[in-house]
Amino acid sequence: MKKATIILIVLLSLIKVTNAQDSKISGSWLVTKIVVGDQVDEPLFVIDYSANGSIITQGIDVGSWSHNQKEEKLIMTSDMDKDFVGDCKIISLNEKELNFEKGDQKWFLSRLNMDEIAKINSESGLIGSWKFADDANDDSTRVLTFEAPDSFTFIEKEPGMESRTGGMWIYNQEEKSLLLIGRIEQVRGKNRILTISKKELVLENAGVEIIIRKSDDSSQKIERLNFTGDDFFDENGDYKYDSEEGKLPWTDPFEMLMSLVNTSQLEYNFSALVEGTKVFETKKLTADVKTDKDEQSVSIDFIFYGYDRYDLPDDTQLPPNILDFNYYNRLYPLKENSFRVAGQEKLTTPSGTFDCTVIESVGTSEEKYKLWMINDKPGIYAKIIEDKEGMFGHYYIYELKNIITNN
Template identity: 90%
Template sequence: MKKATIILIVLLSLIKVTNAQDSKISGSWLVTKIVVGDQVDEPLFVIDYRADGSIITQGIDVGSWSHNQKEEKLIMSSDMDKDFGGDCKIMNLNQKELNFEKGDQKWFLSRLNMDEIAKNNSESGLIGSWKFADEENTDVTRVLIFEAPDSFSFIEKEPGMEGRTGGMWIFNPKEQSLLLIGRIDQIGGKNKILTISKTELVLENAGVETVLLKSEANSQNIERLTFTEADFFDANGDYKYDGEENKLPWTDPFEMLMSLVNTSQLEYNFSTLVEGTNVFETKKLTADVKTDKEEQSVSIDFIFYGYDRYNLPDETELPPNVLDFNYYNRLYPLQENSFRVAGQEKLTTPSGTFDCTVIESVGTSEEKYKLWMINDKPGVYAKIIEDKEGMFGHYYMYELNKIIEAK
């Protein structure tokens, strides 16, 4: 009995020693370099050697590992990726570094202190959305979103296409550097921080500077519309706002004609909210205005689909938008919408400050609208918000940028 007890104690001691040694390997490691002959690659990806013997990278369980302490080998096995399979001769192992030879490859890994990374990241002032200040290519919107404790998302959007990737970020306050681990052009890898403030981040990567602007300081105000179609009907299903038409500032089609007779174009800033951010991509839309006093006709280009006659998508025609004087559309140029008057508001846009009647409206496909009708400029909206929730939803905003007079 005594002999058996001694053997058990020895076995437990060996288990404790093995666990203590394995703890030198278990944890998160950044692969900084892989050398094959005279070729050096800096892949910069993270490997988690879990205490349960699994290998995790990019959130995927790719295999298993064990530590042969006697021969100083890291033994990896993987049916998914040959890079995570085979016997590796450990050349250096301590609390900060792990270097091993795997065939003709030499791997260099640095241990990541995840608690320290989380602390530094949280105190960096970077958490939030940043928009690339790319003045040369206005058709492309790029947004970098830093999230706690250490993940980032990168969104690149251009007409007809949107790409999203992600990865890990590490802020080093001592070095004033930012490491981005993941697929991201221009600033992937290690960046030197040249400027960091509440509104601007300037990075240098391989000698190239990149400027990012904090979206909270540069984006338009986001007002999500919370009313629903049900709000327009009473308990019996009857429409509650039949008398609202009398409150509208535009009630006379001839008054609209005379108001617009000297106007040739209306220019709007059209902004689309990039999903998952508080960043907008913005472009200008121009609505041509045509009036004829003799024929008593008014036409304003319908640009509220997000395009104008000067940048029409392929095989797309601009919707006709001629005012019918026999049937005056109360919310011209919108059609057949239920609406209610929400009040009066003085609104400032890039075109100026206007006294407006504010309208709330619902469309036929679950769209919700908020419209600012300029009281003394019939036919001209100062601002329109279109908000649609759901998987295929969107958030659009139109702001009057300029009223161009006829020459």
């Protein structure tokens, strides 16, 4: 008797799977509309009715399904979500649409051909990162990254806040439309494409025009720093680059003082990479320079935290950065960093072209630096890259924009 029961259970399971595999329901569907009385909701989410009888939405297995073809019912069960529980009376079912009644609800679904979507998306020219054009008017940065075959990431950054969401995208070349499915404001749902080119995409959503621009070909190139702190020590743990100090172009603090005596400010372009994209947030930083020949003192504002005295975050002060002539810092304005000389390079910045000594350095919190010291301008860096990997990492570029003199 026990053996017969087991066989019966197995047979019932096979029947359920067979019903799912043979059913016209099996596949991916977009829920376009749910109607309850006079209320119409357009939820726009994808349901996968898998051939093995599983219901999957947003990558989560939420329940199971079967198709009673005799009574034309879609039967759904779930312990996770009541939306996927019930015997649903099928109103229509064909290669393109599935409509059913579930209690007092009417569901309308459109079939998705995932292979075709992947092909059309790959040929759309949209894959990559795009930045919303109107963000230049405020302190926010919004980046929409299209990935193959059909997923997108939306990143929104404001001072002190960053959010990341994702979803699915479908490009329709014939309709000139772009469907975005997920938690994304302003461009969620069906967008009419007004303009599409290699550099600009103009959309219309609910009567509002939105301009986003391609950012993968940014003028700022990403040069990840691949050396580690271990590279600065030999197998015995001894520092390998003690002799490098003699190769630095700035070795005399008095020479730095005289070089900067007529300089009042240094302006830098500060670019912070939006992680997960090739998009940079860029702003200008200004470092005030103060010199006193009689007192033999030099002070340059330390702007290498990403802010200056003209735009300080709340409850923040600039760190003191006065050169101590008795304890000269070889990599002024950085602190006790290990470093090595990587070579010589002629570098062009918005401020001009300079002969530079290139330095590689490691910080105390796993930061890595690449610095271009201008050979004939002691105290002035042409460029600095700061790279820190990991969950709370960052990638910054400081590039000299202008040297402002007292004259």
